[in-house]
Amino acid sequence: MTIEIPKEKYTGAVREVTLGATADEGGTRAHTLTIGGESTLPYLQFEGTIPNRPALALEIRDRKPDDWSPLLLQAWGEAMDDPGEWAKAAEAAGADLIYMVLSLTDADGEPNTPEYARAAVRKVLDATSLPMAVVGPGQAEIDNELIVPVAEEAEGERLLLGICEEKNYRTIVAAALAHNHLVQSKTPMDVNLSKQLVILIHDMGLPLERIVMDPTTGALGYGIEYGYSVMERLRLAALGGDQMTQQPMLVNPGEEAWRVKEAKVGEGVPENWGDWERRALDWEAVTAIALVHSGANMLVLRHPETLRRVRSVLDDLLGSQS
Amino acid sequence: MALTGLEIYKLLPQTNCKDCGYPTCLAFAMKLAAKQAALKDCPHVSEEAAAKLESASAPPITLVELKGDDGAVKVGNETVLFRHEKTFYHKPGLFWRLRDTEDGDELKRAAAEADAYHVDYVGIDLYLDGFAVEAASSDPATFNAAISAVKSVSKKPLILIAPSGDLAKAGIEAAAGSRPLLHAANGENWEEMAEVAKEAGVPLAVQAEDLDGLAELTQKLKEAGVEELVLDPGVTSYRDSLEQLTSIRRLALKQTFRPLGFPVITFPGANSEVDETLLAAEQIAKYGGLIVLEEFNPASLYALLVLRQNIYTDPQKPIQVQPGIYEINSPDENAPLMATTNFSITYFSIANEVEGSGWPGWLLVTDAEGMSVLTAWAAGKFDAERIAKDAKTFDVEGKVSHRKLIIPGHVAVLSGELEEEMPGWEIMVGPREAVDINSYLKAMWSN
Amino acid sequence: MSRYIATRAIRGANAIVHEADLMLQRAMEEKGPDTPVAFPNTAYYLPFILGMTGREVSKIGELPPVLEHAKSLLHPVPPDARWTPYLGETLDSGMATLFAEEIIMALKFVYGLQPEPMPGLELAGSTSFTSPDNGGGPSADGHLNGPIDDIQLRSWGIQLVDGRMPGFAAIVGCAKSNEVAVKIVRELQRRNILTFLIGNVNGRSIIHQLVEEGVELGYDTYTVPFGTDTISAIYPLGFATRSALTFGGMKGGQARDILLYNKNRVFAFVLALGEVDDLKYATAAGAINFGFPVIADTIIPEILPTGVTDYEHVISMPFNEIEGADDLERAERLVQKCIEVRGVKVQITEVPVPVPYGSAFEGEVVRRADMQVEFGGKNSRAYEYLRMVDLDEIEDGKIELIGSDFDTVEEGGYMDMGILVEVAGRKMEKDFEPVLERQIHYFINGASGVQHIGQRDIAWIRISKGAAEKGFNLKHFGDILYARFHGDFGTIVDKVQVKIFTEPEVYAEWLEKARAAYDERNVRIGTMTDESVDQFYSCTLCQSFAPDHVCIISPERLGLCGAYNWLDCKASFQINPTGPNQPIIKGDISDQDKGYFSGVNEYAVSASHGSVNEVAVYSIMENPMTACGCFECIAMLIPEANGIMIVSREDTSMTPAGMTFSTLAGVAGGGLQTPGVMGHGKFYITSPKFISADGGFKRVVWLSSILKEQMADQLKEVAEREGDPDLIDKIADETVCTDVEGLLKHLQEKGHPALEMEPMM
Structure with missing residues (x-):
């Protein structure tokens, strides 16, 4: 008996999106980074092509964060004191791109400034040649105030700028239009909202080739099942030919996992939670793996060890490549 | 094309006898149509009708049940490829592999430790499902002794890894009184294994090089009278696992290919090149059935158990958290008191924000039948009366000395009513989104 | 198209192209073809030329082909005898004019004549002219702005694109007086509209007027003086061209795309003050190519039909004929008109009332003891009425109280009051009146210390003592409504005017009118049929938890x-065109009785992601509509009774189906098509289209008693419509029976028609 493996015939594919620009393209990056393009469900190479592997980003900040787990502080050490050094360390740890989050305040609690943000981004651009994403601290007004000058500072570098949300996307999109960057379009775990924001951003004149979709996922144990299914549905819709769901998907298991108790807290937790470091790392890695299998095209991680582990999974799923 | 409930109804006796456990024939028919009931539950259905209902009568993936002296694991009976299409019904069983070459006392110690492992996840008790005991010694007596040792400290279901009739028999004897899975029949030993399994009435795993081999073997075993089978495709890597398990699931569901219509067993730690936790995680998401772990590590197991719980949550029946009053950041009697619903995501987002903000706080989680704030409000499950009642039930007055209750901004409309329901309380209207809690408390909470 | 305008624009174009020609010839001789030409601080060469032709002009020698191109766009002045058509010629002339103007300005830079000197003028932020390429022109001190540099273009561009700046105005000429000039600019600034100043009338420019009045000009005040001659109009149009290149991702030479981009996305207009000469007509024709309309405060022929611009092309609003108490009011109206003509949307972010305002106060209760005054309720009456009027009929933002305020009644007292909201908008429709009117409840409730209940003529409003102490008065209702209707419904509402009536006669007069309107609306929705419309609407709001469910909403099925x-x-779609309510063209009707429409089926397949192939809009037995879980009622077939039962969400009792509402909900919901079961809204029961394919309302054999009570009147009408006035009585409910046996007994006793109807299965 010879069994024929049932293959699906899809009419659509994920759109390819390219970040970063080399000197020839008006930037200063050593190479560009393309994600998306697959014409099948995650890693089912027997029925479709997967031209680009998911990108693994490491998150850094414009200054040493106040609230990160001691485990992360340990992992990055003194590099965290300087965004340029941190970015170099992230590059050395194997990141495909640097995902920089701007802080809401400086170390003394004073509001972050456009000048500071600009300088921090400049430092990172000078310190590494990787493509880069820069997102605001997550408060509409401040995001806009910081991202616009950053967009100008990095003119032509094709940064991924964020975070565009339904209530605040116009300024960031306008900045991306003015200075030739890309945007991250984030919506709260809902297929239709994801689609709608992509439409709204596209309506402003930003080409679809410059939009990355962040469906929001939740961490393991904290709602990941919603994000997981929303991503599967978005991906099925994309393969089914629904144009506005064909953006590559960015997820942030680093942020999601490291803010939950399981990763953050080492003391005063049940004994059966086991070893803290292992639990924290597993929390981030297992969150990431679930999202890898629901269609993530870019994963933002925090711990270098997680990057190494996820990388080895991807290498097997896609055949190693160097 | 699947039959609709009405079409099935036409073939049923239409007597509303309730012998099937459903109130009417139509209700039963609709459950059948949704593949949530089995035709055999109707004792009165005619043979002719049963034949017509064949496709609706047997689930495409056989349900396999393992029983321990206490507790059971059921796998199989899945009806969809993606959880959002309906739900995944039977969580993969997580087992820990022990070898009979281990010293008896050590086996007992290890099994006892793993047996005692429990973690609480939003009020759900999570634990290891059982043990896979391997006849690594190839000696029936040693194997028998090892199983007895494990059984002496754990009543959980077992998988017996015993690749010959003799070993299998020895294992079955030791496991008497329970219903283990025998692992595994292959091209050489299948006849003897089938005999043991059939005799003992236990499910049998099947091993082969590839899907063709598996399908051939399952047919032979079915003919030999073993109905409850588990497939072991021998996967050892992420890619291999994903491709094989996806193929098996698709064949069973999309083509009703009965020879592969069984749950799957995998050993994610079998290949030392692979990160066991991450491969197990993949298999939980993508079509694993029984997952046998090489390593028992509480931290990793916790992550896997939670992932399994999440993936196998019914998308239409959200996880609820226990209603009650929750403490965050060790609050005292002056800490702010906030009300919300017991939808898990609602609870998590608020608990996370408050925790992250550093504010000590009391969270009054009301019984809103697992709905989010707006949905619950619209459905009348989160109204002034319920909030007031739960405030009383969980004795908020005994927890805080102030009399201020913060309600979600989305239900600002409740504030007036709630003040009437809770005399002496000031109802404060909080932000609509959890992310704004910190700035809200900063601005509005003066203590 | 006015022949007059065409004539003058064509004449103006011919003249300016000729002038450019002479200047260019002279420059070629005096400076030579290799002399560089450029606008300072822009990477877009000569931006209009780049945008329209793709030519990257950097030397004088590259200008002659551009001039030739301009010449090719010229037309002879139309002879008196010819009357049609002129639009094409006029628009061509406009383009020719702009080419000529940019050539002239580029050459003026070569000669150091730009930016235009204005001794003593200090700009509050401007392009710096430190470049040596400037040809040794005027220093940073004492000149007008000249073209906008790229940095400022991006900075303003971001604000124009993200909507913080609604648009820009190019003011050409000279206002009636200095006072009027200042007022116009202030009105534009107040709305965050970028203002560009250009040109003169008989040598006097609005720039002079503003400088004399001490108005600060420059980037920092969003008021940019380009030049006192008409030719500097090329700067704002170059700015518009560069916007499209920068933000629209267009390349030089994509002329059509660049012009369309400006028409669709850049909300700009030209305000011509004072006499309009040939060159102004010609330049205005150029602006119209960008979709920018021209409003003149003098008598000129209008070009009202729309086409190149969104609305009217040219509007004449003679200043002295504008209604208004004085020139200042006239200036205000003029600006308002400009905004309307271009469709610039006003942004209002704050609700200007003396009490805190926000959705957090929506649920507040004002108790009798805390109450200052009440309208409606037991002792008095209050009504609210929103109607649509023509744009010309109302004045945006006008709020009137007709009668006395509540300070005339004692504390804790009451009075009659009516609220009339009049809205106008180019996208407003009569049918949206009730949709908007219902918002009054939410809007008013947002004020702290104000409680609003009910709607129409049963509204009931209380104002607390606290709010009254803070100075809240009746006119503030108007402020709230004005701000919120603009803020939330700006896409369909352009103008809002509010009147509050307490004066008994006016109050009574409008109450009558309101009631007539309520009746008319009732009749309208009551008589609207599915056959009378060619599109239905979808609702996918619930897909977050029922991913494959889509509601099909028709006039007869809510x-x-x-x-x-x-x-x-329909209104929701207008307001949010990418939202959950999308129009579904009915398409081919394959079965009117069952309700099969090709458009509905196509939509259902795609919105349900392939899980639903067909929907019979009027049937429960065959491809019924799916349900999410939010249904008010569930209908289910009772085969034994040859009919259906309907259970309400509020009914927790057992039903003849053997299941309670909550168990049934599991069968009906989740976006699965389950013939024989259907979730629906309660008012659908009374629709003539209620399961009309299966026999309609007569099939109802069991109905939760709460529905019978709540809808007693409507159900009675339905029974009469069905020709069986006692029908409701024949329908069982949970007080009669909760099983099939009891149901059948009841039906037989009462002689329910379903028993005699043709078999459902």
């Missing part, structure tokens, strides 16, 4: 949650 009817969806 959403199953009961919250959305066809008109709501």
Whole structure:
């Protein structure tokens, strides 16, 4: 008996999106980074092509964060004191791109400034040649105030700028239009909202080739099942030919996992939670793996060890490549 | 094309006898149509009708049940490829592999430790499902002794890894009184294994090089009278696992290919090149059935158990958290008191924000039948009366000395009513989104 | 198209192209073809030329082909005898004019004549002219702005694109007086509209007027003086061209795309003050190519039909004929008109009332003891009425109180009051009146210390003592409504005017009118049929938890949650065109009785992601509509009774189906098509289209008693419509029976028609 493996015939594919620009393209990056393009469900190479592997980003900040787990502080050490050094360390740890989050305040609690943000981004651009994403601290007004000058500072570098949300996307999109960057379009775990924001951003004149979709996922144990299914549905819709769901998907298991108790807290937790470091790392890695299998095209991680582990999974799923 | 409930109804006796456990024939028919009931539950259905209902009568993936002296694991009976299409019904069983070459006392110690492992996840008790005991010694007596040792400290279901009739028999004897899975029949030993399994009435795993081999073997075993089978495709890597398990699931569901219509067993730690936790995680998401772990590590197991719980949550029946009053950041009697619903995501987002903000706080989680704030409000499950009642039930007055209750901004409309329901309380209207809690408390909470 | 305008624009174009020609010839001789030409601080060469032709002009020698191109766009002045058509010629002339103007300005830079000197003028932020390429022109001190540099273009561009700046105005000429000039600019600044100043009338420019009045000009005040001659109009149009290149991702040479981009996305207009000469007509014709309309404060022929611009092309609003108490009021109206003509949307972010305002106060209760005054309720009456009027009929932002305020009644007292909201908008429709009117409840409730209940003529409003102490008065209702209607419904509402009536006669007069309107609306929605429209609406609001469910909402079938009817969806689509309510063209009707429409089926397949192939809009037995879980009622077939039962969400009792509402909900919901079961809104029961394919309302054999009570009147009408006035009585409910046996007994006793109807299965 010879069994024929049932293959699906899809009419659509994920759109390819390219970040970063080399000197020839008006930037200063050593190479560009393309994600998306697959014409099948995650890693089912027997029925479709997967031209680009998911990108693994490491998150850094414009200054040493106040609230990160001691485990992360340990992992990055003194590099965290300087965004340029941190970015170099992230590059050395194997990141495909640097995902920089701007802080809401400086170390003394004073509001972050456009000048500071600009300088921090400049430092990172000078310190590494990787493509880069820069997102605001997550408060509409401040995001806009910081991202616009950053967009100008990095003119032509094709940064991924964020975070565009339904209530605040116009300024960031306008900045991306003015200075030739890309945007991250984030919506709260809902297929239709994801689609709608992509439409709204596209309506402003930003080409679809410059939009990355962040469906929001939740961490393991904290709602990941919603994000997981929303991503599967978005991906099925994309393969089914629904144009506005064909953006590559960015997820942030680093942020999601490291803010939950399981990763953050080492003391005063049940004994059966086991070893803290292992639990924290597993929390981030297992969150990431679930999202890898629901269609993530870019994963933002925090711990270098997680990057190494996820990388080895991807290498097997896609055949190693160097 | 699947039959609709009405079409099935036409073939049923239409007597509303309730012998099937459903109130009417139509209700039963609709459950059948949704593949949530089995035709055999109707004792009165005619043979002719049963034949017509064949496709609706047997689930495409056989349900396999393992029983321990206490507790059971059921796998199989899945009806969809993606959880959002309906739900995944039977969580993969997580087992820990022990070898009979281990010293008896050590086996007992290890099994006892793993047996005692429990973690609480939003009020759900999570634990290891059982043990896979391997006849690594190839000696029936040693194997028998090892199983007895494990059984002496754990009543959980077992998988017996015993690749010959003799070993299998020895294992079955030791496991008497329970219903283990025998692992595994292959091209050489299948006849003897089938005999043991059939005799003992236990499910049998099947091993082969590839899907063709598996399908051939399952047919032979079915003919030999073993109905409850588990497939072991021998996967050892992420890619291999994903491709094989996806193929098996698709064949069973999309083509009703009965020879592969069984749950799957995998050993994610079998290949030392692979990160066991991450491969197990993949298999939980993508079509694993029984997952046998090489390593028992509480931290990793916790992550896997939670992932399994999440993936196998019914998308239409959200996880609820226990209603009650929750403490965050060790609050005292002056800490702010906030009300919300017991939808898990609602609870998590608020608990996370408050925790992250550093504010000590009391969270009054009301019984809103697992709905989010707006949905619950619209459905009348989160109204002034319920909030007031739960405030009383969980004795908020005994927890805080102030009399201020913060309600979600989305239900600002409740504030007036709630003040009437809770005399002496000031109802404060909080932000609509959890992310704004910190700035809200900063601005509005003066203590 | 006015022949007059065409004539003058064509004449103006011919003259300016000729002038450019002479200047260019002279420059070629005096400076030579290799002399560089450029606008300072822009990477877009000569931006208009680049945009329209793709030519990257950097030397004088590259200008002659551009001039030739301009010449090719010229037309002879139309002879007196010819009357049609002129639009094409006029627009061509406009383009020729702009080419000529940019050539002239580029050459003037070569000669150091730009930016235009204005001794003593200090700009509050401007392009710096430190470049040596400037040809040794005037220093940073004492000159007008000249073209906008790229940095400022991006900075303003971001604000124009993200909507913080609604648009820009190019003011050409000279205002009636200095006072009027200042007022116009202030009105524009107040609305965050970028203002560009250009040109003169008889040598006097609005720039002079503003400088004399001490108005600060420059980037920092969003008021940029380009030049006192008409030719500097090329700067704002170059700015518009560069906007499209920068933000629209267009390349030089994509002329059509660049012009369309400006028409669709850049909300700009030209305000011509004072006499309009040939060159101004010609330049205005150029602006119209960008979709920018021209409003003149003098008598000129109008070009009203729309086409190249969104609305009218040229509007004449003679200043002295504008209604208004004085020139200042006239200036205000003029600006308002400009905004309307271009469709610039006003942004209002704050509700200007003396009490805190926000959705957090929506649920507040004002108790009798805390109450200052009440309108409606037991002792008095209050009504609210929103109607649509023509744009010309009302004045945006006008709020009137007709009668006395509540300080005339004692504390804790009451009075009659009516609220009339009049809205106008180019996208407003009569059918949206009730949708908007219902918002009054939410809007007013947002004020702290104000409680609003009810609607129409049963509204009931209380104002607390606290709010009254803070100075809240009746006119503030108007402020709230004005701000919120603009803020939330700006896409369909352009103008809002509010009147509050307490004067008994006016109050009574409008109450009559309001009631007539309520009746008319009732009749309208009551008589709207599915056949009378060619599109239905979808609702995918619930896909977050029922991913494959889509509601099909028609005039005769409201959403199953009961919250959305066809008109709501229509309005929702206008307000949020990418939202959950999308129009569904009915398409081919393959079966009117069962309700099979090709458009509905196509939509259902795609919105349900392939899980639903067909929907019979009027049947429960065959491809019924799916349900999410929000349904008010569930209908289910009772085969034994040859009919259906309907159980309400509020009914927790057992039903003849052997299941309670909550168990049934599991069968009906989740976006699965389950013939024999259907979730629906309660008012659908009374629709003539209620399961009309299966026999309609007569099939109802069991109905939760709460529905019988709540809808007693409507059900009675339905029974009469069905020709069986006692029908409701024949229908069982949970007080009669909760099983099939009891049901059949009841039906037989009462002689329910379903028993005699043809078999459902």
